[in-house]
Amino acid sequence: MMNTAYRWLGSPAPGGLVLPAANPTPSHLYAPRGVYLDDERLIVADSGNHRxxxxxxxxxxxxxxxDLVLGQPDFFHEGPRATGRGPDHGFQLPTGITVAEGRLYLADAWHHRVLCWHRIPDRSGTPPDSVIGQDSLLDIEPNRGGTVGPHTLYWPYGVAWINGWFYIADTGNRRVLGWRGLPSDRQPPDVILGQPDAYSNAENRGGPPTANSFRWPHAIAGDGETLYVADAGNHRVLGWTPPPESDRPADLVLGQHTMHSAFEQPHVPQGAYRLRFPYAVACNSHRLFVADTANNRILGWRPPPRVGAGIPAQTVYGQYNFDDSGENRWQAVAANTCCWPYGLWLHRHWLVVADSGNNRVLIWHTEN
Incomplete structure (x- = not known):
């Protein structure tokens, strides 16, 4: 599908395969990884600029x-921890974003925490109000400086608010945590997916991939009927129908023919079902989109698949066809190309893509 993005945020490309500029300004981006859109605002985790x-x-x-910047003293600074102001004001590789019940949540991945603003900030530099995964806003150690437990995080890359459930993709601990309602710190999760208990974090539960294990769970989406998790390290997306309230095997796998494979074959035709490092997923009741990141494309399913394995996509964004996978199609940075798309958000008919390798965000108008 070769439709052109409706809106391009970030600096323009100078031509050819030369990437857009990434120096911090109000309109430049550097490797953005998280996006969020609703009727009132667009929010972008400008990850490479730590803001x-x-x-x-x-x-x-x-x-x-x-209009606003968080995590830096102004629009023209970058670097971890707000250029020396401290982790209570700054971030290190912010990634996933969501808004829940009027609160802004941010996965501050390399500080091993999820930050919360109790209302959407209306001025630049507003510090977060609370934190999940650390003892205070000044603490930044993996797993609170100890071993994995029910209240710890290690490289959390994704957050989601779905049908009254709050989820964190606790990537480094190879698990997904879920709470009924909005959690407070030290509140144990109501469900843990990917591990046998709250004190384990082995890759694929210490064995080969299964229907209830992860290598790198990166992003979470759902429509109330199905919960989807982008398991990037296993080159697949898992789905649970209905969303699980306890640890159980998934009902759907995309990107692999079985629940027990993690096949990757780079630089060859990928087809409509194969995935390589899918880092993001977005959906509503009509459409499912997956960022097939290492294949430099977005795949779409309509309606969202809910049960089965290896179901092929019907649409592709960023490539001429389902067999191409080159960065910017090995031609030029354009409004209908992708280079390592890393984050997705779907709002109404708008698909927002954090086109990380191109230092920009694209907004596509999807089919109804």
Missing amino acids: VLIWHGFPAIDHQPA
């Missing part, structure tokens, strides 16, 4: 400057 940018409303023009 979050917020636009009021839907961007009206390409390359539009952001």
Whole structure:
């Protein structure tokens, strides 16, 4: 599918395969990894610049400057921990974003925590109000400086709010944590997926891939009927129908023909079902999209598959066809190409893509 993105945020490309500029400004991005859109705002985790940018409303023009910045003293600084101000004001590789019950949640991945603003910030530099996964906003050690437990995080890359459940993709601990309602720190999760208990974090539970294990769970999405997890390290997406309230095997696998394979074959035709490092997933009741990151494309299913294995996609964004997988199609950075798309968000008919390798965010108008 060769439709062109409706909106391009980040600096323009100078031509050919030369990437857009990434120096921190109100309109430049560096390797963004997380995106969120609703009727009132667009929020982007500008991961390489260790900051979050917020636009009021839907961007009206390409390359539009952001209205607010979080995690840095101004729009022109970058670096971990807000250029020396400390981890209570700054981030290190912010990734997943969501809004739940009027609160902003951010996966501050390399600080091993999820940050929360109890209301959406309306001014730049607003510090977070609370934290999940650490004892305080000044603490940043993996698993709170100890071993894995029910209240610890290690490289959490994804967050999601789905049908009254809050989820964290606790990537380094190879598990997904879920709470009924919004959690507070030290509140144990109501469900743990991917591990036999709250004190284990072995890759694929210490064995080969199964229907209830992860290598790198990176992102979470759902529509209330099915919960989807992008298991990037196993080159697959798992789905549970209905969403699980306890640890159990998945009902769906995309990207693999069975629940027990993690096949990867780079630089060959991939087809409509194969995935390589899928880092993001987004859905509503009508459509499912997966960021097939290492194949430099977005795959789409309509309606969302819910049970089975190896179901082929019907649409592709970023490539000419299902067999191509080159970065920017090995031609030029354009409004219909991708280079390592890393984050997705679906709102109404708008598909927002953190096109990380191109230092930009694209917004596509999808079919109804």
